[in-house]
Amino acid sequence: MLDLKFVRDHFDQVYGMLKNRRQNLDLKLFADLDEKRRSILREVEELKHRRNVASDEISQLKKDKKDASTQIEAMRDVSQSIKVLDQELLDIEQKCKEILLLIPNMPHESTPLGADEKDNPEVKKWGEPPKFQFDPKPHWEVGESLGILDFERAARMTGARFALYWGQGAALERALISFMLDMHTRRHGYTEVLPPFMVNSGSLMGTGQLPKFQSDLFKLEGWDYYLIPTAEVPVTNIHAGEVLDEDELPKLYAAYTPCFRSEAGSYGKDTRGLIRQHQFNKVEMVKFTQPETSYDELEKLLLNAEAILQELGIHYRVISLCTGDLGFSASKTYDIEVWLPGQNTYREISSCSNFEDFQARRANIRFRRKGQSKTELVHTINGSGLAVGRTLVAVIENYQQEDGSVAIPPALRPYMGNTEKIEKRA
RNA sequence: GGAGAGAUGGCCGAGUCGGCUGAAGGCGCUCGCCUGCUAAGCGAGUGUGCGCUGUAAAGGCGCACCGAGGGUUCGAAUCCCUCUCUCUCCGCCA
Numbered sequence A: 001m002l003d004l005k006f007v008r009d010h011f012d013q014v015y016g017m018l019k020n021r022r023q024n025l026d027l028k029l030f031a032d033l034d035e036k037r038r039s040i041l042r043e044v045e046e047l048k049h050r051r052n053v054a055s056d057e058i059s060q061l062k063k064d065k066k067d068a069s070t071q072i073e074a075m076r077d078v079s080q081s082i083k084v085l086d087q088e089l090l091d092i093e094q095k096c097k098e099i100l101l102l103i104p105n106m107p108h109e110s111t112p113l114g115a116d117e118k119d120n121p122e123v124k125k126w127g128e129p130p131k132f133q134f135d136p137k138p139h140w141e142v143g144e145s146l147g148i149l150d151f152e153r154a155a156r157m158t159g160a161r162f163a164l165y166w167g168q169g170a171a172l173e174r175a176l177i178s179f180m181l182d183m184h185t186r187r188h189g190y191t192e193v194l195p196p197f198m199v200n201s202g203s204l205m206g207t208g209q210l211p212k213f214q215s216d217l218f219k220l221e222g223w224d225y226y227l228i229p230t231a232e233v234p235v236t237n238i239h240a241g242e243v244l245d246e247d248e249l250p251k252l253y254a255a256y257t258p259c260f261r262s263e264a265g266s267y268g269k270d271t272r273g274l275i276r277q278h279q280f281n282k283v284e285m286v287k288f289t290q291p292e293t294s295y296d297e298l299e300k301l302l303l304n305a306e307a308i309l310q311e312l313g314i315h316y317r318v319i320s321l322c323t324g325d326l327g328f329s330a331s332k333t334y335d336i337e338v339w340l341p342g343q344n345t346y347r348e349i350s351s352c353s354n355f356e357d358f359q360a361r362r363a364n365i366r367f368r369r370k371g372q373s374k375t376e377l378v379h380t381i382n383g384s385g386l387a388v389g390r391t392l393v394a395v396i397e398n399y400q401q402e403d404g405s406v407a408i409p410p411a412l413r414p415y416m417g418n419t420e421k422i423e424k425r426a
Numbered sequence B: 001g002g003a004g005a006g007a008u009g010g011c012c013g014a015g016u017c018g019g020c021u022g023a024a025g026g027c028g029c030u031c032g033c034c035u036g037c038u039a040a041g042c043g044a045g046u047g048u049g050c051g052c053u054g055u056a057a058a059g060g061c062g063c064a065c066c067g068a069g070g071g072u073u074c075g076a077a078u079c080c081c082u083c084u085c086u087c088u089c090c091g092c093c094a
Helices: A004-009 A011-020 A027-063 A069-102 A139-146 A151-157 A167-187 A201-207 A232-239 A291-312 A358-363 A388-398 A410-416
Strands: A122-126 A191-193 A198-200 A225-227 A243-245 A251-260 A279-289 A316-320 A332-340 A345-354 A366-368 A375-377 A379-387
Touching (some): A004 A027, A004 A069, A011 A027, A027 A069, A139 A167, A139 A388, A167 A191, A167 A251, A167 A279, A167 A379, A167 A388, A167 A410, A198 A201, A201 A232, A232 A251, A232 A279, A232 A358, A232 A379, A279 A291, A279 A388, A291 A316, A291 A332, A291 A345, A291 A379, A291 A410, A316 A345, A332 A388, A358 A379, A379 A388
Parallel strands (some): A191 A251, A243 A366
Antiparallel strands (some): A122 A316, A198 A225, A251 A279, A279 A379, A316 A332, A332 A345, A345 A379, A366 A375
């Protein structure tokens, strides 16, 4: 959420931002409502002031055992007017808030201008695509023939976009989770957390999934609970409503959670394999920082995510999302795209973003500088480190052998009982 | 699921029969004094949001906020209702 006063004072700038993001929103209505809100506010506050003054008089008269019925009678009407105006004010404020919650974040100046994903510039590349003496296969073919991935049975027990992992496949997924968490906690300084996998609507409001993206979420019937679409939601909300001490910043958290997404509107896209599932595992990194260090922390977080792929020895590139492709809450986002030889393409495996104070304002996450009484909003940053299912896809496709087996990258072997490769079960 | 207790400022904790309580007291923190250093001590200060006004920075005035929402009243932290959460006991359970 943007600051109300910021929107009021930088109207043209916000308007331009919406255009760059290709968003349509009635800002004029917002300006009118805001104007009206302030005029009613002035009126009702004046009345309340009169009531407060009269209240003191009445109190004094009663103490002196004098008659106060004239004043009381007069205040009856005033109170009635206040009631009416307060209701009117509430309605307008509600509408203002609704609009404000739908305004996306201001992109950072370093976010490139552009219309869509075609305009996302590549900012770096690491490693090389592996050379194959045979035609590399997509992971679903490798996985199914090895008997470690089973989409048919998952579809039978649940439905499309779910997967059943078998044996070494399940173990590989689990190994990746431990490997990633260990890297982030032991080498990168993050504190591991294991949050609830369901959150209430307030938390989703805080990180920006609601009210706009309700249809992307799975909601539990009869409860104000949603399955989390990403650990970002519960982990960022850990400190919702809190005032942190400056010297505890930056706070670094890493969490493994499953993620649940309805993938509404993605019919027909990526229908095969693990790439787009209703449920997938992810290790997420979340940071709470001071405003002045947030962009440095974003760069570090990106390196922390990259380190996973480097340890696994898998080629990737990093792109910077342009204004037209940038997520609703983000000011700046880097995507890491991993090389998938079986599909001859790069696929997003991590998204690292700085939200500046956008989420902090919604979730009310503040900090106090040493020796200051005033609080400020923190900046929040998060990124996948990494999407586990897609990492498993990358391992399978990049490490597949001509005989259909899959070699285990050395870094993962300690997590797999020193297994060196996955072969077809006898 | 049943019974009871509670929710006040960064934290702890008072609030009498509804009427100078933004809220006592303490802790913490900041500044000043004292001090060779540290500790202790003394003095002053220390919530947020919004509106109006306004400054070089500031400030001033007003309104609201004592878990959330609603009600009663001229007036509610204080009375009533609903909800949420926490704690204790019972039941159930991995």
